[in-house]
Amino acid sequence: MTASKDSVTAFAPAKLNLCLHVTGQRPDGYHELDSLVMFAATGDTITATLADDLSLTIDGPFADSLSMEADNLVLRAARLLDPDRGARIHLHKALPVAAGIGGGSSDAAATLRALATLWDMPLPTAAEVLPLGADIPVCMHPGLLRMEGIGEALTPLGPAPMLDIVLVNPGIALSTPEVFKGLRCKDNPPLPGDMPDPFEIDSWVGWLAEQRNDLQEPAIAAAPVIGEVLEALDAQPGNQLVRMSGSGATCFGIFEDAATRDAAAAAIRTARPDWWVAASEEWNL
Ligand SMILES: C[C@](O)(CO)[C@H](O)COP(=O)(O)OP(=O)(O)OC[C@H]1O[C@@H](n2ccc(N)nc2=O)[C@H](O)[C@@H]1O
Numbered sequence: 001m002t003a004s005k006d007s008v009t010a011f012a013p014a015k016l017n018l019c020l021h022v023t024g025q026r027p028d029g030y031h032e033l034d035s036l037v038m039f040a041a042t043g044d045t046i047t048a049t050l051a052d053d054l055s056l057t058i059d060g061p062f063a064d065s066l067s068m069e070a071d072n073l074v075l076r077a078a079r080l081l082d083p084d085r086g087a088r089i090h091l092h093k094a095l096p097v098a099a100g101i102g103g104g105s106s107d108a109a110a111t112l113r114a115l116a117t118l119w120d121m122p123l124p125t126a127a128e129v130l131p132l133g134a135d136i137p138v139c140m141h142p143g144l145l146r147m148e149g150i151g152e153a154l155t156p157l158g159p160a161p162m163l164d165i166v167l168v169n170p171g172i173a174l175s176t177p178e179v180f181k182g183l184r185c186k187d188n189p190p191l192p193g194d195m196p197d198p199f200e201i202d203s204w205v206g207w208l209a210e211q212r213n214d215l216q217e218p219a220i221a222a223a224p225v226i227g228e229v230l231e232a233l234d235a236q237p238g239n240q241l242v243r244m245s246g247s248g249a250t251c252f253g254i255f256e257d258a259a260t261r262d263a264a265a266a267a268i269r270t271a272r273p274d275w276w277v278a279a280s281e282e283w284n285l
């Protein structure tokens with residue numbers, strides 16, 4: 001985060017569900033999750049400047065996907081922090097929208113970080129931000145986290161280790177509730193209790209590969225192109241783990257080093273110029 005007296009810039013990293021186990025469903029319809037979450041160093045940028053009124057401007061490659069409606073998560077987050085204060089907020093939208101990488105949630109969390117500094121206020125709690133979205137609590141404290149409940153029960157596991165990641169989105173927006181609705185089984189096993197040390201990267205990634213994203217199957221049923229994305233990542237030399245994030249459609253690959261990561265990203269970009277492809281590293285706050 002960079003700050004001057006009257007302006008603060010905060011990064012809104014892409015969220016990755018390294019695994020996402022759906023373990024039950026509450027009477028209100030929300031699903032119980034058991035997920036490991038980390039963040040990638042590709043994302044949006046929020047700049048907040050002191051002003052009398054609250055306003056939002058948007059630019060960037062995915063700005064057109066977002067209408068300038070009053071319900072943008074950035075404005076909802078600002079009003080949640082203080083409904084009576086003003087700021088001129090600019091969002092540079094570099095992440096695809098409705099893509100399973102929590103772009104809107106990360107924008108909301110970055111807005112809260114920026115405005116808490118600008119307005120000299122404490123950050124809200126997980127319970128306070130949960131009504132804005134189930135992914136917002138985890139986006140408040142980027143690092144490696146276990147996320148349970150419907151997204152509010154967080155166990156910080158320290159910083160994410162150094163990882164070489166490729167993210168690929170085939171250019172389709174997926175509705176999170178529709179993907180949850182397609183789940184055939186809602187009471188799947190939680191994460192096993194024996195997670196290796198994340199800094200023993202090879203054995204940790206091997207353990208992750210044995211876990212699941214339970215939303216992957218219903219997402220592929222809704223959008224079969226996700227299967228093509230997974231195959232494209234899987235075909236690249238040096239991949240150690242290939243999986244979909246969140247409710248899709250973005251998938252990621254973890255590669256053994258920066259050279260195989262960059263070669264994979266270049267190969268997929270060449271083969272599918274219409275897809276969004278990002279080569280990245282981990283991001284910790
Ligand atoms: C799938 C994940 O991305 C995993 O990190 C999140 O659980 C989704 O988080 P989100 O997009 O912030 O979700 P919200 O905006 O709160 O909810 C959108 C819709 O997704 C479904 N939903 C979401 C979270 C959850 N634990 N159970 C659900 O069933 C509900 O139908 C809800 O109405």
Ligand SMILES: Nc1ncnc2c1ncn2[C@@H]1O[C@H](COP(=O)(O)OP(=O)(O)OP(=O)(O)O)[C@@H](O)[C@H]1O
Pocket residue numbers: 066071072073074096097098099100101102103104105107108135174176246247248
């Ligand atoms: N700043 C924002 N960025 C992206 N989406 C936003 C924003 N504000 C509101 N939205 C709305 O939120 C919806 C979900 O967008 P988002 O990009 O966060 O989805 P997602 O990546 O699938 O999230 P998740 O991984 O949390 O399910 C979009 O349909 C969009 O209309």
